[in-house]
Amino acid sequence: MSSEITQALEQAIASLIAEGKEPSVALIKSRLSRPLPMPLIIQALQAWKKNARVPNIEQTPAPQNQEARIAQLEQQVASLAARLEQLEQQSGSS
Template identity: 45%
Template sequence: MLTKDVTQEIEAAIEQIHALGKEPTVALVKSRISTGVPMPALITAIRSWKNAKRIPKVEVAAQQEPSDRLTELENKVATLTARIEQLEALLGEKA
């Protein structure tokens, strides 16, 4: 499974919130990041930042682009269609 490192994105959001004079919370951090990060990972990152001013590495599963998935499905359909046509041709020869 492919993963994406979002540590820098989370750290930037926390620093941005802190620079505004606010206390970083899960809701504030989550609203400032573009990647979906599980709540337990955000809680751990915020706690670590509050205690040591550092964030542990946070990785999430990388999402495959929809266009890539569509292309992949189209290729599978084309391959399966060709195989069906070959099988029908073989069955037609035997009949």
């Protein structure tokens, strides 16, 4: 899926350049065959302006249900709490 997004963005930018137009978010969006979130388009345009190429862009799907989202967030909180505790121990022993 990510390669499809990257290819679509590359094709949109290439077609604009071939027409002698400066790529912009609005012009790229108008050239896409399917809608993409604005942050992905902005990320691609910024990378293209810096490196003259579109990076491999991935769009992560949202969790299917609320329970999965809650479980994911709980896992993140536990991981962050463990990292915080480790940092506190390091700073306490210094």
